[in-house]
Amino acid sequence: MSVATPALESFLHAMPKVELHCHLFGSVRKATFEDLNRRAGSPLAAQEIDGFYTRGDKPVGVLRVLRALDAMLVRGPEDLYRMAIEYLLDAAGQNVRHAEFSWNPTGTVRVSRIPYREAQDAIVRAIRDARAQFGISGRLIAAIDREAGPKAAVDMVEWVLHNRCEEVAGIGIDYREVDHPPELFEQAYALARAGGLRTTAHAGEFGMPWTNVLAALDVLKVDRIDHGYTVVDAPQFAAECAARNVLFTVVPTNSYYLRTLPPERWALDHPIRRMPALGLRIHPNTDDPTLHHVTPTETWARMVRDFGFGLDDLRSFMLNGIAGAWLPEETRERWQADWAAEFDALRARFFAGSAGPGK
Numbered sequence: 620m621s622v623a624t625p626a627l628e629s630f631l632h633a634m635p636k637v638e639l640h641c642h643l644f645g646s647v648r649k650a651t652f653e654d655l656n657r658r659a660g661s662p663l664a665a666q667e668i669d670g671f672y673t674r675g676d677k678p679v680g681v682l683r684v685l686r687a688l689d690a691m692l693v694r695g696p697e698d699l700y701r702m703a704i705e706y707l708l709d710a711a712g713q714n715v716r717h718a719e720f721s722w723n724p725t726g727t728v729r730v731s732r733i734p735y736r737e738a739q740d741a742i743v744r745a746i747r748d749a750r751a752q753f754g755i756s757g758r759l760i761a762a763i764d765r766e767a768g769p770k771a772a773v774d775m776v777e778w779v780l781h782n783r784c785e786e787v788a789g790i791g792i793d794y795r796e797v798d799h800p801p802e803l804f805e806q807a808y809a810l811a812r813a814g815g816l817r818t819t820a821h822a823g824e825f826g827m828p829w830t831n832v833l834a835a836l837d838v839l840k841v842d843r844i845d846h847g848y849t850v851v852d853a854p855q856f857a858a859e860c861a862a863r864n865v866l867f868t869v870v871p872t873n874s875y876y877l878r879t880l881p882p883e884r885w886a887l888d889h890p891i892r893r894m895p896a897l898g899l900r901i902h903p904n905t906d907d908p909t910l911h912h913v914t915p916t917e918t919w920a921r922m923v924r925d926f927g928f929g930l931d932d933l934r935s936f937m938l939n940g941i942a943g944a945w946l947p948e949e950t951r952e953r954w955q956a957d958w959a960a961e962f963d964a965l966r967a968r969f970f971a972g973s974a975g976p977g978k
């Protein structure tokens with residue numbers, strides 16, 4: 620495996636990208652977070668904020684940062700507008716052309732006390748403005764907070780269905796998977812599907828067993844899986860997922876394996892490295908870019924540097940992303956042809972006469 624080169628970074632920056640797994644609250648710029656904190660009378664000390672935005676030996680759990688936003692900092696729809704437009708501007712600057720990003724309405728409505736409709740309208744306005752100003756297309760995923768329980772999940776899906784809007788394409792589920800397996804949320808997902816919403820779910824994260832991925836697919840009947848790493852523990856089930864063309868939106872910077880695998884084995888034993896060899900369709904994502912200190916370009920670079928994938932693999936990951944995105948069929952087909960041609964032209968320009976990086 621070769622190391623990353625400036626050509627690789629430039630190539631990955633230039634290549635057209637979709638992002639399918641990113642959380643609005645995990646993409647807040649540090650300066651914005653500090654502004655919101657100041658406005659609230661500085662309930663969080665500067666040191667604590669630095670801790671939120673530090674990635675290293677003693678990282679503050681990302682989930683705590685997200686809860687702080689709900690409880691202390693987000694106060695009105697304009698805050699959500701600002702966070703969404705800044706996220707989309709930053710993504711567009713990385714040549715992300717289509718972003719499907721998650722937001723947890725339950726915390727916004729029940730903790731920040733912003734009515735659902737006002738919150739949704741603000742984020743949708745940011746999506747429309749970003750489209751007009753930066754050319755990026757955006758879709759919102761209303762995500763169930765699994766820690767709030769199944770009843771709150773059904774309530775949330777009802778809010779979405781009562782305020783239908785093209786930009787809110789579907790639902791997801793996140794927060795702590797431990798003790799909150801997918802099957803608890805069957806009713807919320809059935810309601811969403813009956814209402815014509817698309818569906819995804821975080822499953823098989825935090826080392827939770829592959830049976831959670833199975834439950835997400837067979838009980839919740841989701842279109843795609845976020846994370847899903849423990850599928851590698853069950854090769855026969857993995858073969859089934861491959862045959863069903865399930866897309867896995869993976870996150871190279873996910874902290875579970877950073878914490879649990881020895882540093883010298885991390886990149887070698889990481890499930891992401893093994894997933895494509897099992898026939899699984901994967902697509903790399905930032906998840907919480909500002910908290911993980913990562914950009915879309917850097918996320919793709921890690922697929923080469925850390926996991927040894929080559930340009931042919933990256934090309935297939937790019938096409939997997941388009942295949943799994945919640946796009947109109949006509950757009951999907953056009954992008955698959957156009958982006959593949961664009962990828963090949965960039966490859967010729969940046970790696971002329973060489974096989975390029977990776978294996």
Ligand SMILES: [Zn+2]
Binds near residue numbers: 640793845906
């Ligand atoms: Zn996530």
